[in-house]
Amino acid sequence: MRNQLIQSLLITGALALTACGGTETATAPDVPAETANPAAPETVAPETTDDHSAATKGGQVVETGAYHLELVPVPEADGIHLDLYLQTGDTHEAVTDATVVAQVQLPDGTQEALPMEYDAAGEHFFAFLPSQAAGEYKAVLQTDINGEKVNARFSFAK
Incomplete structure (x- = not known):
């Protein structure tokens, strides 16, 4: 549920920025601060550390x-x-x-x-x-x- 909310906010924000032509960041006033940060370390770390199929020798x-x-x-x-x-x-x-x-x-x-x-x-x-x-x-x-x-x-x- 939390990931869906984050995705929805990111899409809405991207659309708003594209429509306005601006580069300012938009934040929703009723969204908690932890939800507004899509690059939280706990969502990135498992994908990069558990990838056994990654090349380790450059091949x-x-x-x-x-x-x-x-x-x-x-x-x-x-x-x-x-x-x-x-x-x-x-x-x-x-x-x-x-x-x-x-x-x-x-x-x-x-x-x-x-x-x-x-x-x-x-x-x-x-x-x-x-x-x-x-x-x-x-x-x-x-x-x-x-x-x-x-x-x-x-x-x-x-």
Whole structure:
């Protein structure tokens, strides 16, 4: 109910400002001060702190089942370095005992299968795609985690 009141006040205030063409802030005289402040910290904090699907390494994220997959493509002079952070969904603990293959479609339509190795120090899987072609790449990351198949689709450009 409180959120609906806040939304209603914000819309009414925005419409009033737009209609008047002014930049002054309008406040309703019979609205309590706590209701007039739409940016109260308690409404913002839960959305930002509980988002397990947010990228933590600067890549693209796919949440599937109990897993968090983040692909970070890094263009290099002679190809593209692919880093895959495979983690549990809630705690973001690294999954180390998986088999991962990146099926990549190059901009010209050709397919490349890249087995990914695990880097224990960096807590991620990696592979190198020897392609210098400019354009859009599409990748399907196929993982086998103790017999459980987990796949994710990504796209990136070079």
